[in-house]
Amino acid sequence: VERLLMMYYDDPKLMHDIGNHLADIWLAILEQVVSSVELDCVYLWEDMAYKGGPLLSPRMFAEFIAPHYKRITGFLRAHGVDVICVDCDGDLRSLIPEFLKAGVNGFFPFEVNAGMDVVEIRKSYPQLIIQGGIDKMKLAEGREAIDAELAARLPVLATGGYIPYVDHA
Numbered sequence: 001v002e003r004l005l006m007m008y009y010d011d012p013k014l015m016h017d018i019g020n021h022l023a024d025i026w027l028a029i030l031e032q033v034v035s036s037v038e039l040d041c042v043y044l045w046e047d048m049a050y051k052g053g054p055l056l057s058p059r060m061f062a063e064f065i066a067p068h069y070k071r072i073t074g075f076l077r078a079h080g081v082d083v084i085c086v087d088c089d090g091d092l093r094s095l096i097p098e099f100l101k102a103g104v105n106g107f108f109p110f111e112v113n114a115g116m117d118v119v120e121i122r123k124s125y126p127q128l129i130i131q132g133g134i135d136k137m138k139l140a141e142g143r144e145a146i147d148a149e150l151a152a153r154l155p156v157l158a159t160g161g162y163i164p165y166v167d168h169a
Contacts, residue, residue: 001055005056012064016064019065019068022068027071027072030072030075030076034079039076039079039081041083041084042076042083042084043085043086043087044084044087045086045088047088047090048092049090049092049114050089051111051114053093053094054090054092054095058095058097058098061098061099062101065098066098066101069099070103073103073104076103077103083105083129084103084105084106085131086104086107087107089109089111090111090116091116092107092116093115093116096121100128105128106128106129106130106131106161107129107130107131108130108131108132109131109133109168110131110133110167111167111168112134112135112167116133116167118130118156122155122162129162130156130161130163131162131163131165132163132164132165132166133167134149134150134166134167136168
């Protein structure tokens with residue numbers, strides 16, 4: 001991972017080329033999919049964060065990643081897909097605004113132990129589709145701990161756009 005991340009500084013042209021190439025591949029695949037299937041939602045996987053935060057800064061994301069997401073999310077929206085969610089582990093909080101600008105409107109699994117508190121995030125992003133955010137460690141503590149964990153998430157559940165499940169199945 002370290003070598004890959006250094007390439008954004010050492011060879012930014014290559015990283016832009018890789019991003020363009022990958023987006024071209026995904027768009028070619030999606031073109032075939034939407035020609036025969038009506039999609040309700042799309043899930044993307046992008047593990048670009050860990051407990052301490054994202055692997056890229058918001059500025060780096062905006063330069064190297066967002067343009068490709070915009071191409072893909074624009075294509076999906078043009079084909080009637082309104083729900084585009086990204087699976088990202090870790091603390092993604094500082095990248096949520098950049099993902100939103102790039103057309104993503106939901107995330108999962110909202111890892112509790114990485115600081116991804118769904119109640120706090122809902123306050124900042126009321127439009128966000130949230131999935132997960134239930135501390136899996138509470139399952140081992142018994143019914144009372146589970147009930148308390150669920151009760152703590154009720155404010156988000158009441159707002160809609162939230163599917164509660166353990167933060168990493």
